[in-house]
Amino acid sequence: MKRLVLVGGGHAHLSVLEALAARRPADTEVTLVTPSPRQNYSGMLPGWIAGHYALPDCQIDLLPLARDAGVRLIVDNVVGMDAERNCVGLPDGRHLHYDWLSLDVGSETETSWLQALGEKLLPVKPLDHFFSRWPEALAKARSTGSLHVVVVGAGAAGVEIALAVQFALASAGVQPRVDLIASGNGILKGHHPRVQERLRDYARRAGVKLHFQRAVGTPEGILLEDGQQMAADLVIAATGARAPVWLKLSKLALDPDGYIQVDPRHRSVSHLNVFAAGDVCARPGEGLVRSGVHAVRAGPVLANNLLAALAHQPLQAFRPQPNPLYLLACGPRYAIASWGSWSAEGRWIWRWKDWIDRRFIRRFVRRVIPGISRPGAGSG
The missing domain is CATH 3.50.50.60 (FAD/NAD(P)-binding domain)
Structure with missing residues (x-):
């Protein structure tokens, strides 16, 4: 055999x-x-x-x-x-x-530069761990009425998660604050500039604040390269x-x-x-x-x-x-399509x-x- x-x-x-x-x-x-x-x-x-x-x-x-x-x-x-x-x-x-x-x-998920966060750090992978911890964070947010989440990494996964978190917190009646750390490479590296523009515009409308700086973890949250200390309740790592x-x-x-x-x-x-x-x-x-x-x-x-x-x-x-097709979820039942130089957005993209x-x-x-x-x- x-x-x-x-x-x-x-x-x-x-x-x-x-x-x-x-x-x-x-x-x-x-x-x-x-x-x-x-x-x-x-x-x-x-x-x-x-x-x-x-x-x-x-x-x-x-x-x-x-x-x-x-x-x-x-x-x-x-x-x-x-x-x-x-x-x-x-x-x-x-x-x-x-x-x-x-x-x-x-x-x-590469998180060596975020380890100082301790229990505040939640890597996207392994997914089993993420699926168990996110409901706990959302339940805590409901009890306190607010949650400050920082998402580190602005590839497709980081962008989609930041927008989903913003929508989930708002839908739960929680006062949301979501920051997305994009580093100096910008958002959605490798996608067409028009797609990047669509995501930046949508993130701003949704209330997700973008930061185009490198960052490291601290016990309190995130330290940006310009010296700004950003306190956080939860840091989601969608990094390299x-x-x-x-x-x-x-x-x-x-x-x-x-x-x-x-x-x-x-x-x-x-x-x-x-x-x-x-x-x-x-x-x-x-x-x-x-x-x-x-x-x-x-x-x-x-x-x-x-x-x-x-x-x-x-x-x-x-x-x-x-040029593979990417359909990027935006929180609500709304999405953005990215296929080479072509892009589109709307509820119909979400249904697709x-x-x-x-x-x-x-x-x-x-x-x-x-x-x-x-x-x-x-x-x-």
């Missing part, structure tokens, strides 16, 4: 589970290791903060997907790997050996990503930032039995932006290549869109985004059959 180990329940691995359910190789044992039995869909996070979705609307249950695919599910973290020994390590010291490995574990630390000892070829170097087939350039997709990898020389859009689109190609590798068949390349997001969730919904237990959960 060949052993295929999937690490992480990210967007791309959903497509792998779907493909395995449709055409499972008869001579292969497949194991999925993931820290949660649910996959949180990041595209619906701003809508959940704003109150448009309940938590189950934004989550995909991995248990029935694994069951349908005949995949053993281990709910745990991977804390290390050795690509020379073909194994990954679990926190209790167990090792899972593989013939083929696929990694879709995402990235972590970093690769999982354990990859440094994996013996895989990594780029200067610590991400797995993969070829256009999303196979490791140093170990041909290892694949990676999503935020955890980098394609040398392409400058591919880490985005859920690319991870979702890479999923079917990754699934095809894993099955092809198991059958000793040719692999196919993933060609990312040069809502339709796409709900369709993605529905695609992976499986009916849980009573009496069917988690396959292999907790076993090594």
